[in-house]
Amino acid sequence: MTILWDNEPGASERYHFALGDVLLLGSAPLVHRALDDDQHADLVVIGPLVHIDEASMLVESVRASRPEVGFILLRHRLDVTTMGQALRSGFREVIASDDAPALSDAVRRSRDLTAKLAGHHGAVATPQGRIVTVFSAKGGVGKTTLSTNLATHLALSGLRTVLVDLDLSFGDVSISLQLLPTSSVHDAVGMHGHLDSEGLAQLVTHHEPSGLDIIAAPTDPSLADRISAHVVTELLRVAAASYDFVIVDTPPSFTEHVLAACDVSSLLVLIATLDIPAVKNLKLALETLDAIGSPRDSRVIVLNRADVKVGLRPEDVVQAIGAPIAVSVPASNTVPASVNRGVPLVLESPRDPVSVAIREIADTHIRARFGGPVEEPQRRSLFSRRSR
Ligand SMILES: Nc1ncnc2c1ncn2[C@@H]1O[C@H](COP(=O)(O)OP(=O)(O)OP(=O)(O)O)[C@@H](O)[C@H]1O
Ligand SMILES: [Mg+2]
Known part of the structure; x- marks a missing residue:
């Protein structure tokens, strides 16, 4: 859709030759709202009577979150x-407002550029960082354990990484890292429509031992309802522009926030465990993702607690879900022990078999997929300070 911000009567007709059908609007807030409502809007043309300062302010406030x-x-x-x-x-x-051929050419060039920036399934490609959402439709399978440790490992590898806790009612990312955040995803609501990297920095809590940044879930569970999916989309896009990796922890169901995250994610890490309800839920989740057009090649399935002997075997899971398991993570008491200490396992015990498996997910299925060399993580003392 093309938006035309112009205060002159008959403006839509005047530029119809170059722009085709447009949504004609008369102010910056209306343009902001229209862009929020239509994530596929690709072009905004601003008429000759709009003051240059107002026009510039609009572009500056939108370009970080919607570079396309x-x-x-x-x-x-x-x-x-x-x-x-x-x-x-x-x-x-x-463009000169009376130069229709020049405007037509500019529109074509702009649309070509937007198409180049567009992702392979219609979603808009993240400008810089990669968004990886860790999801399972069943509770307690290890989403927070995996997302926290994956994000910590990426941060320890020197990659700018932010972990976003989208379990907005019951998120426990901050507690599992022993952090006391003073801000949360909810603070993005007030910046909606003009969130930029500076605003994002105010939402972030820093985990000094690893260099990881997190954006916590609100401490008040009732605030989740006040956070719209559009806010989540904007937050993740702006985060992707500021970080190498954005890792998203999720609640155990397809909330509107999870769907928004899936929509802008380059990769989904889906978790299975060796129990029938989890396998059933994973199968349903895969079908839901198929139905919403999420590409199959952007999913990685991880089997957590893969070695517990409960009658169901990994090959049964593969057969039931009709998709391969990329990495198996063993069960270990070191996991709850590390959560209780508030220190991610990859940080305190990098050679633990669970840490090795999590590193495999990060290095083979996240970093290698998105290019760039896979280097050994920097050894970082638990008490080291990060230079920023
Ligand atoms: N590989 C593992 N071995 C042993 N315990 C594990 C393993 N993975 C996770 N756990 C434990 O299982 C429990 C649930 O894990 P976690 O909180 O990561 O799950 P979740 O999917 O995020 O749960 P929720 O849906 O409630 O958010 C935790 O106590 C965690 O320590
Ligand atoms: Mg969790």
Whole structure:
């Protein structure tokens, strides 16, 4: 969809030749709202009477979270000062308002660029970082254990990593890292529509021993209902622009927040365990993901507590879900012990078989998939300080 911000009557008709059908709006807040409502909007054209400062402010507030949206500025007269300001703010082009062929060309170039930025399943590619969502439709299978340790390992490897706790009512990421956050995902609500990297930094709590950043779930479970899926989408996109990896921990059901995360994720880590309800739920989750068009090649299935002898075998799981298991994580008492100490296992016991399996997920199925060398993590003392 193309949005035209213009206050002149008949503006839609005037530019119809170059823009086709447009949504005509008269103010920046209306444009913000329209962009929030339509995640597939690809172009905003701003008319010649809109003040350059107002137009620039809009572009600056949108470009971090929606880099795929093209902005074109129309002016009655082109001058160097205006062009300079507009391009610095993030406009793709500045065009004379009476130059219809130039506007048509600019629209085509902008759409081409947007298409290049678009992800392979229609979702918009993250500008820099990769979003990895750890999910299972059943509780207690190890989502928080895996997401916390995966994120810690990536951070220890020197990659800028943020762990977002989307278990918005009962999240326990901060407690499992012994952190006392002063902000949470809920604080993104007030910045919705204009969240940028500086705003994001205010939401983050730093885990000094690993270098990991986290964005905690709210401490008040009732706040979850006040966080819309759009806020989650914006938060994850802005995080992806600021970090190498965004790891998302989730609640045990397909909430609107989880669906929003799946939509912008490059990879889903789905957890199975050797019990019939978990396998049934995983099968249903895979079918749901198929139904919403999530590509199969962007899923990794991990079998947690893979060695417990309970009658169900890993091959039974593979047969039931019709998909291979990428990595098996053994059961070990070291896991709850590390949670109780509030120190991720990959940090305190990197040679533990559970840590080795988690590193395999991170290195073989996350880092290698997205390119870049897989290096040994920096050895970081539990009390080291991170230089930023
Ligand atoms: N491989 C493992 N070996 C032993 N215990 C494990 C293992 N993985 C997880 N656990 C333990 O299982 C419990 C549940 O794990 P975790 O909290 O990670 O699950 P979850 O899927 O996040 O649960 P919820 O759905 O409630 O958020 C924890 O006590 C954790 O220590
Ligand atoms: Mg959990």
